[in-house]
Amino acid sequence: MATIKDVAKKAGVSIATVSRVINNSPKVSEKTRQRVLEVIRELNFMPNIIAQGLQTKRTNTIGLIFPDATSYYFAEIIRGIIGVVQKQKxxxxISSSHDENDELRTLISMLQSGRVDGMVLMMPTITDSKFLKHTLKNFPVVFVCTNIKTSRSTSVIIDNFNGAKKVTSHLIEHGHRRIGFIHGSPNNFDSRERYRGYLSALANAGISKSELYEARGNFTEQSGFNAAMELFSQPSPPTAIFAANDSMAIGAIEAAKRLSLNVPNDVAIVGFDDISTSRYVEPALTTVRVPVFEVGEIVGKIILKHLSGEGGSVEEKIVIPVELVVRKSCGCKES
Amino acid sequence: MATIKDVAKKAGVSIATVSRVINNSPKVSEKTRQRVLEVIRELNFMPNIIAQGLQTKRTNTIGLIFPDATSYYFAEIIRGIIGVVQKQKxxxxISSSHDENDELRTLISMLQSGRVDGMVLMMPTITDSKFLKHTLKNFPVVFVCTNIKTSRSTSVIIDNFNGAKKVTSHLIEHGHRRIGFIHGSPNNFDSRERYRGYLSALANAGISKSELYEARGNFTEQSGFNAAMELFSQPSPPTAIFAANDSMAIGAIEAAKRLSLNVPNDVAIVGFDDISTSRYVEPALTTVRVPVFEVGEIVGKIILKHLSGEGGSVEEKIVIPVELVVRKSCGCKES
DNA sequence: ATATCAAATGTAAACGTTTACACTTTAATA
DNA sequence: TATTAAAGTGTAAACGTTTACATTTGATAT
Structure with missing residues (x-):
């Protein structure tokens, strides 16, 4: 591989001049610039990015830390981010992590080893935010679906609260009073917020909350199935269920079918996220659409903003609006 | 951020010794090792990976180039790869690319700029393999779903041919003779291979191929819908359709429904991939299961093998077996 | 022709590591 | 005790860039 020295020698100039050409410095005459460019082409030279990084302290790299899970959700966010930042070179x-310790270890190593200029963190179950705040001091970060604030961060979060409130209210409008809730993974930020929205809708309607109608899942279809089974086994089971995500809602529909309960007549079931399968289940799932790809794009733009130095003017928090998608599983007729 | 110099000074040793401690060199006494380790902990020191890379010429980084597409397929492969290679530090x-030029540009820049030690390339529509072979000479690469051979590469490919043959033969066993095929994106390797399998099954059964029963799609649901509409408009339309992937098969089912054709009675429809939605469509889709996550893991292991230097013993080509998944859309009864 | 100044170019240090080689200490052997 | 080998440590160059500063070149004004 050709180095800057080879180019300099062949072009008969110093390496400084070659460097200036590479970096489009105006302080080089047109004539030499052309000569150097020609040699660069001949030798197929590309500056070694590692050496550049050592000098300039910039790697032009953004680190992403995501949960290790099969998920349309994460995949699309990542795609959105890549699309945006790649345009800016x-x-x-990407690192994926299984648990919190894992996450923090990777995070710190990426940070301290100088591998990345900034990071995007998707750690929905983070608990030790104090430690995080300390290690991320003055480092550009965007948090996705985690409401944390550090000295140079912004949080991009879904409007879980209002989405959940809307979809729960919709069930109430259908006349339901005994509405069950299936929680997502413990400590998960989204799940907690969706639960708050659910409670708020109940409160608005004057329905007193009953823990009898709550069950715990972990966002998987299987866990939704189990949780629904548990709810259905109550003495007076709920007539409607709101699951904290679509996968669990789909599991709940399976559970209803297993017990020969008709959805939506015997029990209405709704979810959250609008994953691609939701259109196809029988009955089609009423849910809340999250514009996942766009979230990724926004996250990408924000981290670039942080990195471009205009630190002061970056938003601290961005809330992504969310949309009710009415299909059949709530009891609405064909539209 | 603390550097090796700071550590050396504080521990009262030379930077060489610190370096030896970092790299677990045996040539350092236990006593000094402990002292240095302590200082490292105190100062929170981590070696700068960029500087290390400049010296050692290794970045401990693997580059992935993937098509920019929403796809369970790619997402899972990537997840599989990350899971494996992350364990080895x-x-x-990741780069995503829209078209071939895009791909090649990124590829070359990653390569020449010294950013990665090896690459995983998913370029199912690559045409200019000569150029590729030239620029990848002596560089560790694994190709996914592309059958190319360079001096230090291995190709990991799905057994598209046999999968397609099996599923087509299954349709033939159901008594179908007029079997349509919906192609995927033009030049796509998987699509071409699946087409070959389809033809082979027809030939085996003594059915002469008819271009009347072929339509072109691009792997999206919409394109499957359109292609199926085209097939159905023939004077004597096919009684069965094999779409080159599940998304298009699902589109085809929609098309059948639009025309009030019953699936599978009026027309049987099968796909390929076994994406998660396929279980849920009505009727559930008969298809070919591709163990996508495992493909990712295999790819990860192979690239590590290439990088670990045991160059000679790495396979040139790995074919991933594939499994027929019989559901209802082919005409089989509830199992 | 000379002095002045701007523009162009070169020199060399710096970035934070690794590592060959040289040197010093320690321990073992005669 | 003197000699030698082994183990431990240090020195300095190297990796491929960028960039402050010094130097050279060329043009312009006198």
Whole structure:
């Protein structure tokens, strides 16, 4: 591989001049610039990015830390981010993590080892935010679906609260009073917020909350199935269920079918996220659409903003609006 | 951020010794090792990975180039790769690309700029393999779903041919003779291979191929819908359709419904991939299961093998077996 | 022709590591 | 005790860039 020295020698100039050409410095005459460019082409030279990084302290790389889970959700967010930052010549390195310790370890190593200029963190179950705030001091970060604030961060979060409130209210409008809730993974930010929205809708309607109608899942279809089974086994089971995500709602529909309960007549079931399968289940799932790809694009833009130095003017928090998608599983007729 | 110099000074040793401690060199006494380790902990020191890379010429990074598409397929492969290589302290940088030029540009820049030690390339529509072979000479690469051979590569490919043959033969066993095929994106390797399998099954059964029963799609649901509409408009339309992937098969089912054709009675429809939605469509889709996550893991292991230097013993080509998944859309009864 | 100044170019240090080689200490052997 | 080998440590160059500063070149004004 050709280095800047080879180019300099062949073009008969110093390496400084070659460097200036590479970096479009105006302080080089047109004539030499052309000569150097020609040699660069001949030798197929590309500046070694590692050496550049050592000097300039910039890697043009953004680190992403995401949960290790099969998920349309994460995949689309990542796609959105990559699309945006790649246009600005940034690269993206992805780490996935199984648990919080894992996450923090990777995070710190990426940070301290100088591998990335900024990071995108998707750690929906983070608990030790104090430690995080300390290690991320003055480092550009965007948090996705986690409401944390550090000295140079912004949080991009879904409007879980209002989405959940809307879809729960919709069930109430259908006349339901005994509405069950299936929680997502413990400590998960989205799940907690959706639960708050659910409670708020109940409160608005003057329905007193009953823990009898709550069950715990972990966002998987199987857990939704189990949770629904549990709810259905109550003495007076709920007539409607709101699951904290679509996968669990689909599991709940399976559970209803298993017990020969008709959805939506015997029990209405709704979810959250609008994953692609939701259109196709029988009955089609009423849910809340999250514009996942767009979230990724926004996240990408924000991290670029942080990195471009205009630190002061970056938003601290962005809330992504969310849309009710009415299909059949709530009891609405064909539209 | 603390550097090796700071550590050396504080521990009262030379930077060489610190370096030796970092790299677990045996040539350092237990006593000094402990002292240095303590200082490292105190100062929260981590070696700068960029500087290390400049010296050692290794970045501990693997580059992935993937098509920019929403796809369970790609997402799972990537997840599989990350899971495996992360365990060996490798990082992963992902680029997505819209078209072939795009791909090649990114590829070359990653390569020449010294950013990655090896690459995973998913370029199912690559045409200019000569150029590719030239620029990848002696560089560790694994191709996914592309049958190319360079001096240090291996190709990991799905057994598209046999999968397609099996599912087509299954339709033939159901008594179908007029079987349509919906192609995927033009030049796509998987699509071409699946087409070959389809033809082979027809030939085996003594059915002469008819271009009347072929239509072109691009792997999206919409394109499947359109292609199926085209097939159905023939004077004597096919009684069965094999779409080159599940998304298009699902589109085809929609098309059948639009024309009030019963699936599978009026027309049987099958796909390929077994995406998660396929279980849920009505009727549930008969298809070919591709163990996508496992493909990712295999790819990860192979690239690690290439990088670990045991170059000679790495397979040139790995074919992933594939499994027929019989559901209802082919005409089979409830199992 | 000379002095002045701007523009162009070159020199060399710096970035934070690794590592070959040289040197010093320690321990073992005669 | 003197000699030698082994183990431990340090010195300095190297990796491929960028960039402050110094130097050279060329043009312009006198």
């Amino acid at each position: 940034y690269h993206v390195v | 490798y990082h992963v940088v």
